[in-house]
Amino acid sequence: MNLKEKLIASFIAFENQVDLDNPVHEIRSEAIRNFEQKGFPHRKMEAWKYTSLDRLQKVDFSLFPSKDNDLEYRDVKKYFLHEVDTYKIVFIDGIYSSYLSETTHDGVDICLMSSALSKPIYKPIIDVYFNKAASREETLTSLNTAFTREGAYIYIPKHKAPRKPIEIVHFSTGNEAALMLQPRNLIIVEENAELQVIERHQSLTGNETLTNSVTEVFAAKNAIVDYYKVQNDRESASLIDNTYIRQKDNSQVSVHTFSFGGKLTRNNLNFYQDGEHIQSTLKGVTILGEKQHVDHHTLVHHQQPHCESHQDYKGIYGERSTGVFNGKIIVDRLAQKTNAFQQNNNLLISDKASVNTKPQLEIFADDVRCSHGCTIGQLDQDALFYLQARGIPKKEAAALLMYAFANNVLESVRLPELKLRINKLIAQKLGVRLGFEL
Amino acid sequence: MLKIKNLHASVEDKKILKGINLEVNPGEIHAIMGPNGSGKSTLASVIAGREDFQITRGKIEFDGEDLDDMAPEERAHKGIFLSFQYPVEIPGVTVTNFIRTAINETRKARGLEEMPANQMLKMIREKAELLDIDRKFLSRSLNEGFSGGEKKRNEIFQMAMLEPKLAILDETDSGLDIDALRIVANGVNKLRTPENAVIVITHYQRLLEYIVPDFVHVLHNGKIAKSGTKELALELEEKGYDWIKQEAVL
Ligand SMILES: Nc1ncnc2c1ncn2[C@@H]1O[C@H](COP(=O)(O)OP(=O)(O)O)[C@@H](O)[C@H]1O
Ligand SMILES: [Mg+2]
Numbered sequence: 001m002n003l004k005e006k007l008i009a010s011f012i013a014f015e016n017q018v019d020l021d022n023p024v025h026e027i028r029s030e031a032i033r034n035f036e037q038k039g040f041p042h043r044k045m046e047a048w049k050y051t052s053l054d055r056l057q058k059v060d061f062s063l064f065p066s067k068d069n070d071l072e073y074r075d076v077k078k079y080f081l082h083e084v085d086t087y088k089i090v091f092i093d094g095i096y097s098s099y100l101s102e103t104t105h106d107g108v109d110i111c112l113m114s115s116a117l118s119k120p121i122y123k124p125i126i127d128v129y130f131n132k133a134a135s136r137e138e139t140l141t142s143l144n145t146a147f148t149r150e151g152a153y154i155y156i157p158k159h160k161a162p163r164k165p166i167e168i169v170h171f172s173t174g175n176e177a178a179l180m181l182q183p184r185n186l187i188i189v190e191e192n193a194e195l196q197v198i199e200r201h202q203s204l205t206g207n208e209t210l211t212n213s214v215t216e217v218f219a220a221k222n223a224i225v226d227y228y229k230v231q232n233d234r235e236s237a238s239l240i241d242n243t244y245i246r247q248k249d250n251s252q253v254s255v256h257t258f259s260f261g262g263k264l265t266r267n268n269l270n271f272y273q274d275g276e277h278i279q280s281t282l283k284g285v286t287i288l289g290e291k292q293h294v295d296h297h298t299l300v301h302h303q304q305p306h307c308e309s310h311q312d313y314k315g316i317y318g319e320r321s322t323g324v325f326n327g328k329i330i331v332d333r334l335a336q337k338t339n340a341f342q343q344n345n346n347l348l349i350s351d352k353a354s355v356n357t358k359p360q361l362e363i364f365a366d367d368v369r370c371s372h373g374c375t376i377g378q379l380d381q382d383a384l385f386y387l388q389a390r391g392i393p394k395k396e397a398a399a400l401l402m403y404a405f406a407n408n409v410l411e412s413v414r415l416p417e418l419k420l421r422i423n424k425l426i427a428q429k430l431g432v433r434l435g436f437e438l
Numbered sequence: 439m440l441k442i443k444n445l446h447a448s449v450e451d452k453k454i455l456k457g458i459n460l461e462v463n464p465g466e467i468h469a470i471m472g473p474n475g476s477g478k479s480t481l482a483s484v485i486a487g488r489e490d491f492q493i494t495r496g497k498i499e500f501d502g503e504d505l506d507d508m509a510p511e512e513r514a515h516k517g518i519f520l521s522f523q524y525p526v527e528i529p530g531v532t533v534t535n536f537i538r539t540a541i542n543e544t545r546k547a548r549g550l551e552e553m554p555a556n557q558m559l560k561m562i563r564e565k566a567e568l569l570d571i572d573r574k575f576l577s578r579s580l581n582e583g584f585s586g587g588e589k590k591r592n593e594i595f596q597m598a599m600l601e602p603k604l605a606i607l608d609e610t611d612s613g614l615d616i617d618a619l620r621i622v623a624n625g626v627n628k629l630r631t632p633e634n635a636v637i638v639i640t641h642y643q644r645l646l647e648y649i650v651p652d653f654v655h656v657l658h659n660g661k662i663a664k665s666g667t668k669e670l671a672l673e674l675e676e677k678g679y680d681w682i683k684q685e686a687v688l
Contacts, residue, residue, distance in 0.1 A: 381490075386526040389486045390536075390596065391514035391544040400539065404530025 003057040003180075004039050007143065008032065010063050014147060024117060024148060027131050031145035038139040050324045050356050051266055051295040056210055056238060061180035063147075065093040069173045071204075073100060079202050080167055083417040086198075087166040089152040093173055094181045096150060100169075108162050109155040113184055116153035125155060129188055133216040133244035133272065141242045141268075144182045144214040151184040151213075154195065158220075161194035165415060168197060172237070174205025185215040189223040196415060200230045203237040215243045219251040221275070226414055227255045232425065233262040235290065242268045249275035256413060258422055259286040259294045260429055270299040273335075276306045284313035285406045285422070287429045288321035288353075295324040302335040302365075311342040314406050316430070317353035328360040329370065336365050342372040347379060347405060349398070399432040406430075439464050439635055440485070440604055444496035447484050454480045456660035457496070462604065465632045469646055469671060470639045472657035473679045478639045479523050481657070482608045486520040487513045500604070514540075515547035517603030521593040521610050523639075528580040533592060534562065536580050537599050544600065565598040569625045586613025594622050598629055606637045611645040623648030643675040656682050 001009070011032050015025070040057055041048040069092045080088065087110045090100035096112055103111045116122040117130075135141045152168045172179050181201075189195045203209045219225050231239060239262055245253055259265055271280045286294050300309040315323050325344040346355045357374040379401055387397035406426050413419040426432075440462040447455040454477050462468055470478055484491050485498060487510035498505040500516060508516075528536070542552045553561075566573060569591055581589050590610050597605050607626070611619055626636065626649055638649055646654075646668060654670040655662045656679070663682050664670065674682070 380526070383526045383528055385483075385486075385488055385510060386522065386528070387536075387540075388510035389488075389514055389520050389522075390540040391511050391547070391600070392540055393511045393543060394509065396539070396543065397511075400531060401528070404528060408530050 003059070003061065006061075007063065008036055011146060014064070018149060022117060023123060023126060024130060028146050028148065030136070031142040034136065034142040035139050035146060041139060047297060047326070050322070051264070051293065056264070059178050059208055059210070061178045061208070061210060062176045063180055065095065065176050065179060067175070068095055069093050069175055071097070071100065071171060071173070076100070076171060076202075076204070079169060079171075079200060081165070081198060081415075081418055081421065083421075084415075085164050087162060087164060089166065089168045091150065091170045091183065093171070093175065093179060094150060094183070104162070108157065108160050109153065110162060110166055111153050113151040113153045113186060114149060116186065117148070122153075125188065129216065129218055130186060131216070133218065133246045134214055134242070135244065135270075138242065138268070140212055140240055141214055144184055144212050144242065147182045148184040152187070153185070154187040154197070156189045156193040156195050158190045159192045160190075165196040165198060168199045170201045170211065172203045172207075172209045174203065174207035176207065178208040179210070181209065181211045181213075183211065183213045185213070187215065187217045187225075189217070189219050189225050191220045192222045193220070194224045196226045196228075198228045198230060198418065201233055201237065201239055203234045206234065206236045209237045210240075211238070212240045213242065215241075217243070217245040217253065219245065219247045219253050221249045221251060223248070223251045223253075225251075225253045227253070228413070228415070228418060229255065229257045229267075230422075231258060231262055231265055232260040235261075235263055235292075237262050238264040240266045240268070243270065245271045245280070247271065247273050247275060247278045247280065250277045251275070252279040252281070254281035254283070254412060256409075257284040257296070258425070259284065259288070259296075260425060261292065262294075263292060265294045267294070267296045269297070270301075271309065272301045273303055273307045273309075276304045278304070278307040280307075280309040281412060282309070282311040282313075283409050283412060284315075285409045285426065286313070286315040286317075286323055287406060287426065288316070288323065289318040290321060291319070292321045293323070295326075297324075297326045297328075299328045299330070300340065302329070302331045302338045302340065304334060305336045305338070307335065308339045309341065311344075312409055313344045314409050315344070315346040315355060316349060316402050316406060317346065317355055318349045320350070320352045322353065323355040325355070325357040325374070326360065327358070327372070329362070329372075331363040331365050331368050331370065333364040336367045338365060338368040338370070340368070340370045344374040345405070346374075346376045347402060348376060349379070349402070396432070399430045402430050403427055403432045439501060441499040442485075442496070443499075445484070445493065445498060446495035447480060447491045447493050449480075449491050453494075454491070454660055455484065458660070458662060460655065460662065462635045462637060464635055466653065467636045467638065467649060467651045469651035469654045469668075470637060470657055471641065471654060471671065471674055473683075476657045477660045478657050479608055482520055482606045482637075482639060485606060486510055486518060511543070512547070514600075515544050519597050519600055519602030519605045521590070521597060521605065521607045523608040523612070525581045525589040525593055527582045527584075529582045531580050533576045533578060533580055533595075537562070537596055540596070541599060561599065565595055568598060568628060569595050570621050571595055587615065587618050590614055591618060591622060594625050598625060601629070603634050604637070605634070606639065608639045609641065610638075611640055611642065619645065620648060643671040646671050658682055
């Protein structure tokens with residue numbers, strides 16, 4: 001049985017476990033039909049030309065881990081942003097860990113998708129928002145929708161901001177030989193409300209993990225959301241991240257994606273601007289080695305006038321790693337005075353590494369400013385010589401230049417402790433000794 | 439200290455240096471002048487170890503050691519400093535972080551401990567003052583958006599921090615107004631000791647009024663066409679380079 005067959009076969013058993021009267025039952029059924037019809041995406045599809053899921057489909061993943069697994073905080077502390085106090089929504093092999101988590105209902109709801117789906121008080125919100133940003137066409141999103149059960153549920157009412165950032169962390173323990181996870185997050189930030197989220201997926205052993213995650217974010221008028229994705233997983237972990245963001249007037253949403261590890265990572269990041277004077281920020285730092293692969297597919301859909309989007313992705317590819325950046329910008333006829341900026345710069349530091357980068361612009365308005373650029377290059381030899389001539393050995397000089405290249409993406413990170421962490425991670429990845437404070 | 443013997447160098451099969459002989463001893467100041475394209479910057483780069491240039495004949499010795507096969511950083515660790523004609527902009531690395539890294543790498547290569555932070559700060563403060571450099575300047579990205587003059591002053595600041603045995607100043611005067619020129623020249627002079635030496639590459643004799651050379655060499659078409667004392671610089675200023683070119687042809 002291949003993975004598709006296995007998933008479809010287990011769907012009925014899955015639905016029997018959860019509540020059939022659930023309002024999302026219909027949505028699930030529709031979703032599994034879409035997945036059944038289309039199956040996994042394949043290389044013949046333009047959007048999947050450079051990323052193959054063939055190997056993963058042959059792995060015998062367990063879909064429902066059988067037992068609860070415990071972790072001690074001290075063993076996994078380093079995966080949290082422990083320098084600051086945070087709310088935590090933590091899952092171990094897909095199952096909520098109340099022990100490692102810190103949730104709240106104090107003015108804001110920072111809790112679980114499973115309770116939001118089952119408790120009547122959340123029903124009005126689920127009816128309005130659940131699966132309303134996520135695609136009904138994308139087959140992997142449908143697959144996730146069909147198996148929606150657990151994840152983070154965050155609701156920030158008008159004029160509220162949680163006292164501290166929220167960490168959503170998924171651990172996989174390796175107790176299953178191979179595990180497939182499908183977390184589902186729903187995040188609603190009402191008018192004038194604010195939110196900061198850090199999301200991380202972390203395998204703790206070398207056993208294979210495949211995560212197919214869907215996150216929906218709704219930012220109402222004047223809302224401010226900063227979302228940080230830390231992707232620094234082991235060689236045994238693959239991640240397909242599908243994030244859908246809907247923004248209303250004057251809202252500001254930023255997503256920073258730090259891709260430093262994992263075997264295969266696919267980021268489908270979609271912004272829909274449904275209002276005026278919206279700002280969307282998409283930033284990425286990718287530093288890969290070994291045979292790692294990252295594919296960034298971004299979409300910004302400008303639907304209304306006077307909005308901005310700002311994309312800046314930087315990649316450093318070593319050894320036999322491969323990368324993709326595909327940035328699509330759609331500007332509707334209505335969306336006059338759009339200002340869309342997109343930049344993707346890559347350094348190849350090994351002959352065997354490669355990158356494919358492609359902007360895709362569909363512009364139907366005439367009074368817009370769209371700029372885009374992509375580069376693939378090697379380190380600047382003049383700069384290298386300059387540093388060497390001042391006594392900095394070639395290897396360190398190269399690392400310093402790469403560090404500087406990647407690091408400027410961090411300027412927009414508004415959480416100082418996270419910024420420092422990422423700074424250090426970048427330095428560590430590149431073998432730069434930070435002999436100075438940052 | 440520096441002995442260059444019959445040095446020939448090319449880039450991509452293009453011959454640029456065609457038999458340079460030059461000896462620089464401790465305590466000396468040499469000026470190298472010459473028209474554009476005569477090979478002055480190439481000579482400086484070759485001494486500093488730029489790999490794009492191939493030495494096809496001859497050799498360079500520094501303190502009795504053959505520089506051939508020595509990486510640029512090793513030469514720097516031995517005390518060779520090049521002030522670039524066109525300093526490179528390096529966004530994301532501040533002047534201070536850069537200089538700290540350079541100093542500590544050099545110390546490491548010489549088997550010394552890292553310089554303690556407070557000592558480093560004190561030194562930075564002193565040298566910045568010597569060159570009349572604003573402290574704010576030091577936290578900016580290296581050379582990024584600096585004016586021509588700021589870049590040159592920053593080069594000399596780094597020289598002051600690294601205290602090289604041999605400093606090669608490649609057109610450090612270009613881009614400097616007269617006040618800045620005086621400050622920079624004054625800085626260079628203050629750093630002089632009987633043990634170190636300076637090679638000043640320049641077009642104009644202006645700088646040489648402040649940094650007075652013991653010897654002046656005129657480079658033309660990859661060769662030293664004429665050597666003399668500081669009076670030669672004055673003569674060049676008066677007559678231009680044409681007479682050298684003619685002499686060289688003869
Ligand atoms: N990297 C290079 N590639 C090709 N030609 C070069 C390169 N660097 C210098 N040259 C050539 O070598 C000659 C000498 O240049 P340079 O040393 O910069 O002269 P100067 O500093 O005296 O003006 C010029 O003809 C220049 O075009
Ligand atoms: Mg020159």
